[in-house]
Amino acid sequence: MRNTTTNLEALKEYYGAILHGSADLKTSACCTAGEGLSPRMKAAMGNVNENVLSHFYGCGSPLPPLLEGCAVLDIGCGSGRDAYLAAQLTGPKGSVIGMDMTEEQLKIARDNLAWHMARFGYFRSNVDFRQGYMEDLGALGIADDSIDVVISNCVLNLSFDKRAVFGEIFRVLKPGGELFFSDVFSGRRVPSRFHSDQVLHGECLAGAMYTEDFRRLLRDLGCFDYRVTSSRRIELENPEVERTVGMVDFYSITVRAFKLSNLEDAREDYGQIARYHGAIPDWPHFFDLDDEHRFITGKPVLVCGNTASMLRDTRYGAHFTVEGDRSTHFGPFDVRPPVSTVGEGIPRAGEGESTSAGGCCC
Template sequence: MSQKDTSVQDQLKSYYGKRLKRSEDLQTDVACYKICTPLSKSAADAMRLIHPEVTQRYFGCGLVVPESLERCHVLDLGSGSGRDCYVLGKLVGPNGHVTGVDMTDELIQLSRNYISYHQEKFGYTETNTEFIQGYIEKLGEAGIQYNKFDVLISNCVICLCPDKKAVFAEAYRALKEGGEMYFSDMYASEPVDENLKKDSVLWGDVKYASGTYRFFKLPFGGTDERAWVTYKGTVTDHQEKLIFDSVHTFEKDKAVAVDGELALVLKISRFAPHFIVQPAEREVPIKDGPQQYCHLNPFQLANKLGSSIQQCSKTQKDGPCEDQTEVTWKCGEAKS
C-alpha cells in the first residue's frame, strides 16, 4: 500500500471514527435521500430492533438487503457501526452468520458493544454476528477465509478505497462459486481531484449517482443455453413476484425466457431452490436482455429508468447539485 493510500485511509479513519457522531453530521445529504426499492417486511421488522446508537452512526447510501438470505454466510465490507450487519443477522437466522470488516477503531468497538444486545433481541441462543478490524483491500490479512461466503455486501465504502481493484479481487476470492456481491455505492460523473474542488465553476458540473449492483461469481467460461425459468413464489416477502434487477421481474408460476448467463445464476446460486429452470427447445426471443445494461454507467441507467433526481448539498446551498438514483441490475461474472 502506497504512502498516499495510507494517508487517505488515516483521514477517513479520523473523519468517520472521531468527527462524525451521527448520520446527520455528514457534510452532504446525498446518502439515503431517495430509496426506489422499499424495505421488505422482514427487513423493516429487523430494522426496528436495532439499537438506536448503532442506527445513529449509520453512514451508508442505499439498501444492501438482497433476497433469500436464510442460513447464508454474509460478509459486510466496511461494516461501520454494524447496522447493516445486525439487520442481516436477523434475516439469515440463527443458522446463518454475518461478519463485518472495518478499519475504524471507534466503529468496530461500537459495533462489538451491541453483539449481546441484538442476540437477545433476536431471541438467538448464540450470537451469529462478529466484527473484524482490517482493510477490505486485504481480507486475507484480516483473517477472512476465502471461498466461504454466500453473499458479500457493502454500503457506500468502496468509493472511499484508494485501491478499488484490490477490493474487488479480494471480494472475488472470498465468495463461494455461485455467491453474490451486492453493494450500493456513490459514483461521480468524472474524476474529482483537489484542483477540481478548488474551482467552484468546474466543481458545480460534477454529478453523483447512488447505485446498487449485484454480481455473481460464476465458473470461468461458464454459461448455459437460453432457458425458460419459472419462479415458485417461495422467497420470503416475495411470494407473488420477485424483482431481481432493473431488467427482470419474475411473477409466481409464470415462465420467463432468460439468457444463458442468468439461467446459470439461477441454477447455481442460493436462488436455485426457488426456480424451475428448463432449457429452451428452440431459440426464444428475450426482451431487454441484461447484457445491454452491463456497460451502462449509473447515470445512463438512471436516465433510462426515469429515476434521476436533483438535490443540493447541505453545506453548499448555492454549490454543486447531485444527481442521485437507486438502481439495481445484474452484470454477470466478476473477475479479479
Template sequence: MACLTFYRECGKGCFVDSVIRVDVKDYYGKTLKKTSDLKSNACLAPSQPIPAFILKALKKIHPEVTAKYYGCGLVVPECLEGCRLLDLGSGSGRDCYMLSQLVGEKGHVTGIDMTEGQLEVARKYVDHHTQEFGYEKPNVDFVQGYIEALEEAGLKENSFEIFISCVVNLSPDKRKVLSDAYCMLKLYFSDVYSSSKLSDEIKNHKVLWGECLGGGIQPPRLVTANVITVDNKELEAILGDYKFVSATYRLVKIPKISNKGSLVIYNGNITCFEESLEFDAQYTFKMDEVVEVDGEVASILSHSRFAEEFTFQPPVVPAGCSVKKPKVGTVNPFELVQQLGSATVSSATGGCCGAESSFCK
C-alpha cells in the first residue's frame, strides 16, 4: 500500500523507493554474489522438466550471466518467433538471452530491472551474445526501472506482444504491476505462492522477502507448479508450517469471454512443439486430435497469437468422431503439486522437435 501511495503523491514521472525495494536491491545487488548464495530453492526450482531445445539455448549464454541468475521457475511461452517480448525483473539477463534465440533475429527481447549490479552484468554481454547467436545486430536491450512503473521507465503501451516475469512476488504493489501489464497484450509469468496468509514477521524479514517467500498474488490459469524448500535452520524456524510453491500461470488479454465452448484441433505448426502443446495443467493439445474446450479457453486461443495454430469447430461432435475431454482443472498450485508428485516425471530432454529447427540444433 505504501508504494501505491508514494506513486500517487509524487505524480507521473516520479517513483520513490520504498523500504522493501531498497532491501530487495541490496539483497540482489550486494548480498547475493552467485547462485550458491541463495538460502532456498525458490530461485532455482524449475516447475517442470526443461526441454532439450531450451537447454541448448541456455548453453550458449555466457557463464557470468548464468552465475548471477536468481530466477524463479523457467518462463518460456510457446510460439515466440518474431515476437516482441518484455521480461519484468530480468536480473542478469539469462532468460532474455535464452529467449532472444527463440524469438529469432526478427523478434526482440527487452529486460527491465531496478538493480544496477544485475543490469551491469546483463548489458556487458550484449555484443558477445549477438555474435554468439550469429545475428547482424542485437535483438536484446535492458532498461533500468520499476515493474510497477513501466511507462515511467520509457516503455510504451501496446509495444510488446508478450510479458514474462518471475518477480511479481517481490513487488510490494502487485496490483500495479498487473494493471500496467494489462495495458499491453499478453502476460506469462512464474512466481511464488504461500499456503496461507503470512505473519508480519515473515513479511518483514529481509532475506525471506528477497528469496521470494514474503509476498503472494491471486492466481489466473495455472500451467504447472513445483515445491520450494528452505535449506537454512534459522529460516525454517521462522517459517514454521508455512508451505511454498513456485507456480507458472498464463494470462492473456482477450475480449469479453463467450460462454460457448468449441472443438479445436492443434495443427502442429509451433516450432519445437510439433507433436503436442501443453497449454496448461488442464489442456494438452496433440496434433490433429479433436479436443473439447470451454468458452474461456476457446476465446484465449482464438484471440491470441495461437489463433493460426488451431482449427476451430462448433461444439457439436460429428458422428463417429472421437473427442478428447479436458482434465479436471485446478487453480490451486498446492493441489497441482500433489498431483504431479504422484505422476511419473518425464525426461528433461523431452519436448523438442529434433534437428529441423535452427535453434534446436
C-alpha cells in the first residue's frame, strides 16, 4: 500500500488535474445538489459564479441556519461554492475561511473573489481562502475556540487521519459551536485494499466512514451525541465501480454536532420542555433539529437533557424557551410518550414528528 504522502499527492492530482468539472465524476457519490433548498438559499446559489459551480464537487448543501455575523470555516472548500454561499448568509459583519489542499481548486475560488464581493454588494471581502491540510488547521493560523460554525461538503472522508481532522475541528470551534457537514458514510468498513485506489478515493468511496466507527471517534473526542439531519443511500450508477466495491453500502448523510461539555452518552429524561419561537429564517412554522426532532412553533415538547442543551447552550438558544434543568432525573428518555404525558398534551420530541430535514445530500 502506498504511504500517506503518495496517497495525498494522488488525491491532489485527481481533483486538480484529472477532474476538470463535475461532469468528469465517475459516480454519483460526489454530485452537487440543489433540491430541497429554501427560496433564500436558491437566491444565494444564483449569486455564485458559474465557473465556481461547474468545478465544485460535493454531496449536499451543508449550511445550517443562523449564520449572520458568524465566523465560518469551510473545510475542503474546493472552488468555493459553499464558502460563497456562507459569505452571503453571514453578511458583511461575518467571516468565512475556506481551506483546501488543492492549488487548482483554490485558484478558481480566488480568481472569482472580487466578482462575488461586487455581486454581494460588499465593500470589503469577508472570505479568506487558505491552502493547507485539514489535519493541521493550526498551520493555517486558525486559533483555539475561534470558529462559530464548521461546514464541510463530502471532504472529510478523503482524510487518511480522521481522528486528527475531527480533533482539529473541535479545537477551533467555540464552546457551543456547531459542526454541520455532509459526507459519504458506509454500512460496513471499506476493505483496506481499496484505500489507496485513486479513483475510489477520489470518488469519496474508499475513505467513507463506517457509521459506528464515526460514533466511536466522536465519543473518544468528547462528543457523546451527534444528530443526523438527512440520510439517503447512494446508487453508484457505474457498473465497473459497482463490480469493484459493490459489497459495501454507501450513504450520503448530513450530520450536526456541537461542542458542548455537558452531553451524555445516552439520552436522559430530566422532565425538560422546549418551545420553538418560530423566528429562525426559513423556519417560520417548525424547526427540524434532526431527523427525529421537529419542533412546531409554540408547541411544548418534552426533550432529553442533550437536546435541551443543544437548543439552549448554542446560538439557537435565542429561538427556544427551555424549561427545567438537570436537578431531577427521571430515567432514560423514551421517545414513546407514557399515558400520563399524552393526557397532559405535551408530546416528546420525535414522537410523531419525524422528518427528513437539513441540507439534503444528492
